[in-house]
Amino acid sequence: MARYEGRHRSAPVPSTAPRSNRATPAARSGRGHGQAAQATSGAGSVRHGRSTPRKRHFGRPILAGALALGLGASGFAYAKANDLIGADTAAFVVGNGVVAQTDELARASTVDTTYRAAASVSRNERRTAIAATGSRTAKELEAKQKLAAAQQAEKARAAAEKAARDQARQRVIDNAKNDPQSAARILMADHGWSSDAQYNCLVNLWNGESDWRWSATNASSGAYGIPQSLPASKMAQFGADYRTNPLTQIKWGLWYIEMSYGNPCNAWSTWQARSPHWY
Template sequence: MARYEGRHRSAPAPSTAPRSDLATPMAQSGRSSGHTHEQASSGGHPLGHARGAGSTSSARRGKNAHRKRHFGRPVLAGALALGLGASGFAYAKANDLMGADTAAFVVGNGVVAQTDELARASTVDTTYRAAASVSRNERRTALAATGARTAKELEAKQKLAAAKQAEQARAAAAKAARDKERQRVIDNALKDPQSAARILMVDHGWSSDAQYNCLVNLWNGESDWRWSAENASSGAYGIPQSLPASKMSQFGADYRTNPLTQIKWGLWYIEMSYGNPCNAWSTWQARSPHWY
């Protein structure tokens, strides 16, 4: 039993077929020397020696081999760490990173540059988005302001148009009122010839009170505004005292009975002969006996 354990720890069990997983040279040399020693000590009886000192030596050799195998693992790990450190040192020296922060060796320049680029791109994108948002808001504000200005301008134009229409309506209404009054006064010329004369004076451009007063004074002196007045010596007839009376027929065949026809002829004659009623009145006053 002791002999089997020793062989299990130090080397494979004896076999007639050759094995590929041979023991280490030290184990082989141990077995060789152990076997020689056993043969020498026991006088050609290996079995008896293995049960004694030979068994102890084999067990010791198995323990040493086990320790060597476990000892090789940390050595290999240390070699790998040393290689990695040397590679890092070479990379740092080649890229002039000696003395840099230790984080640089962990992160790396490429990663830092990429991170910076991403941060810069993010900042640019954020700035662009903010600017685009501001631009959209400005466009909305501008559109709203344009709409407000357009609405105000349209409202102003509408108010102006409404005011113009209102003024035109007032003017039309005033003209209609004047026409109505004119017609009323003209229709009443038989009873009120002076009011009819003032209405008709405007057609000649005489609208002032001064011209009207001159006309009133002139025809007061001629006929006292009577449509049937007739000068017994000369034959002058009507309100303007036309001589002969037939001259007034150019304004109507009813010149002998219609004061309106007489007034129209008299105003035409004053304009053609004197220019206006005040000139005719001044001439009438300057003559004796008075006439114009």
């Protein structure tokens, strides 16, 4: 009797508030029964003894996350290896502006590379052209120098030869009294008669006239000197010393032959055709 009363006194007092017949969402979903049972169990635990604290397991979420990351990386690698990425056009969409910018950068890079290559080639070509021009200029300069040296040498040789001829001429002329024929051959070149034939005709002509003596005088006519000038004073136009200088006589005789017969051979033929002989 006493136990019953104690239990009755500890029982909760029934509420007088009206209870709703409407079921709560938890009740409709069935979770109410479980929660109620859990609450009852908990209450019983409180009543019958000290409740044990619930252990929290932290390793399981970390392990699950690492596993998820690993699976994701493996899937991405597999998709990348099998060209699965990009198959979904909706997943990877590149804007037109990005494509145009990429193309422009590619073109700019190509143009820059081409320009650099062209500039390098142009520089090399300029260097080659400069080197070739320098080589041509050096060769041309060397050729010009050689030509100038050859021309200078030729001029020097010609001048030396002329000087030698002039010296020889002067020696022969100075020796005209001793060798009038050699002096006559030297002076014949001034009239353009340089052949041996013309020289031989002159030698024969003046051998017949005076035997090449500068003081020869024709007793009957008065003709004088190597060319037998008549009168002797005609030779004065080549020098006042015409009576003593065989060179003056030879100069006048050559002039006379050219003016009267054209050359010594014509004068010699005329001399032979006349009798007595004269020209």
